[in-house]
Amino acid sequence: MLIPDNLFPPDLETRRVRVLAWTAHYFDRDFVQDFAFETPDGRRLTLEFTADRSRLASCDAIWFHAPHLGTLPERGRHQRWILASMESEVNCPVLTDPSVRSRFDVVMSYRLDSDVPLVYPSRGSYGNFRDRRPVNTDISPTGAKVLYIASNPVNDRDSYVAELMRYIEVDSAGACLNNIEPEEFVAGRHSWGRGGWESITRLMRRYKFYLAFENSIATDYVTERVFHALRSGLVPVYRGAPNIDEFLPSKRCIVNTADFDSPEHLAGYLDELDRDEDACNAYLQWKDGPFRESFESLLTVADVDPRIRMAVKLMHGCGSECRCGGRLRNPGGVVEPVSPELHWPRSRELHARYCGLRGPDCSGYVSDIGAAGNFDRLRYGDGELLIEKKDDIFKDYLRDGYTWEPHVRRWLVERIRPSDIVLDIGAHIGVHSLTMSRAVGSRGRVIAF
Incomplete structure (x- = not known):
């Protein structure tokens, strides 16, 4: 995650911007209002933020709330369009619709790779935690x-x-x-x-x-x-x-x-x-x-009102490659991998007892139980896995007490019922096949290949 080291670009020439809120929204009732603010180096900037549609032609930008998008107005020649939402893409699918996204110049959303991230944990709201x-x-x-x-x-x-x-x-x-x-x-x-x-x-x-x-x-x-x-x-x-x-x-x-x-x-x-x-x-x-550096980054961005960051983005006239709106991840970039050192229970015994990975004697749910040719036999919960000796990444990860793709395991357990017949197409080494086997029970069947 990148640290927002320059929310106020030194080459910012425009000092005033007019924005029209075209739609209704879920934000505070006083969200749309005019205000002025100063940059750390003393420059005074002004945002005129209005919901008066009669001022459409005179505004520099038009602001839209994605859940209320509706019919779009005719776009002025030099106007920039802003798409805003704190709703997830699951509940607001237009956020991921290319035909919609391509019409907007600036995106304000919960996504860390948006131009103006709308994140929650500010020091102003939560103190020092x-x-x-x-x-x-x-x-x-x-x-x-x-x-x-x-x-x-x-x-x-x-x-x-x-x-x-x-x-x-x-x-x-x-x-x-x-x-x-x-x-x-x-x-x-x-x-x-x-x-x-x-x-x-x-x-x-x-x-x-x-x-x-x-x-x-x-x-x-x-x-x-x-x-x-x-x-x-x-x-x-x-x-x-x-x-x-x-x-x-x-x-x-x-x-x-x-x-x-x-x-x-x-x-x-x-x-x-x-x-x-x-x-x-x-x-x-x-x-x-x-605190982690990534968490400090969230606090630093959230401490600057998103309307200020929006105004700066518009005044700067830049594209998504510039981070002046507080962007915390490169546009189009892959989410940085989550550290494997997650929130595991304090011992493997507890993990075995309470995460469903229970060996016959509950003495540990992952252990080597010998070799078979070019494979290692690994006990995983109440089942066994054969892992190629070269596949050390899997063996080491499992032996160290980690659950492989826990979000996938949760999805499977929530949907598979006893006595179901399940196809595991592309089963790889069979980690999820074992999860499915436990879920279907003795009356069900898992076909893995």
């Missing part, structure tokens, strides 16, 4: 240690939580799966303006774990849910972006559902953490150390 959960905090009204808050129904998200509730007690304060109504919780329309932000953080501090589940799963789509929990000093249980690691202050600060085969196994691990205070506190040790 060093707060810890009070030692003598009140317990929840029900005694539950897990909190869930969601008010917009999402089938796969809610079904995961409902299944989790079968194995561990979860308090749900939102409209989805609601089972508690705490007096201090502020919900409903425009709740942020009525103290909703503060009420959520106060409520969180009565729990050990918070289910920070996104409404969709997409690269870079990391919302306020996980940052609320990180700031409040409890352990986030995260379900969402496959590259969540790029957004975290440290390597061990969340429990990732992608590391578990099922809600049942996740519940078992959370119960273990609840009973082992040292293991639970290990997820909070990041608050006492330095």
Whole structure:
């Protein structure tokens, strides 16, 4: 991830820009307004941001909210068009539609490779993230240690939580799966303006774990849910972006559902953490150390209002190759690989017990069990793998206690049912075939080739 070292280019000649908001939007009610600001070197810049369509011809740029796109106006000769959205590409498919994207000059979105990234974890909103959960905090009204808050129904998200509730007690304060109504919780329309932000953080501090589940799963789509929990000093249980690691202050600060085969196994691990205070506190040790450089980059960009960064981008008149809007990844670039040092449980024994990789004696789920010609035999969970001796990358990765492609394993476990017949086309060494075999059970069948 790149560090935004120059949000205000020295060759910035234009000092005023007029922008018309053509569509409605989900941002704050006062999002569209005029304001002036100064650069660090003292230059005064002005943004005229209006929703008055009668000023279309006189504006330098037209701003569109992707979920409200609708019919587009006639484009002025020198006008630049801006596409904005904090919704994921799953819920707003126009963000990935080439026929739509090609019509816009500047993109403002949750994507780190957008011209003007819209990211959540600013110092202005969250402070320094060093707060810890009070030692003598009140317990929840029900005694539950897990909190869930969601008010917009999402089938796969809610079904995961409902299944989790079968194995561990979860308090749900939102409209989805609601089972508690705490007096201090502020919900409903425009709740942020009525103290909703503060009420959520106060409520969180009565729990050990918070289910920070996104409404969709997409690269870079990391919302306020996980940052609320990180700031409040409890352990986030995260379900969402496959590259969540790029957004975290440290390597061990969340429990990732992608590391578990099922809600049942996740519940078992959370119960273990609840009973082992040292293991639970290990997820909070990041608050006492330095933040990752990538996390500091997010904070640096988010501390500059996105409207200011948008205005600077327009004034500079540059293309996507310039980072003056705060871009954090090269356009069209591949997402930097997530470090394999993920959020594993504190021992292989616990991982074996609670991640579904359980050997016959539960003494370890990955071990060499001999050789067969040019192959090594490797015990993986309750199955065996034959790995070519030259395939050290697979053998070493598995023996070191890591789950191969946990997001794929989760997808399979969520969809495969007992007695299913499953084709694994392109099975490679069979890691996912074993996952499928466990999922279909003794009455099912996996055909792998």
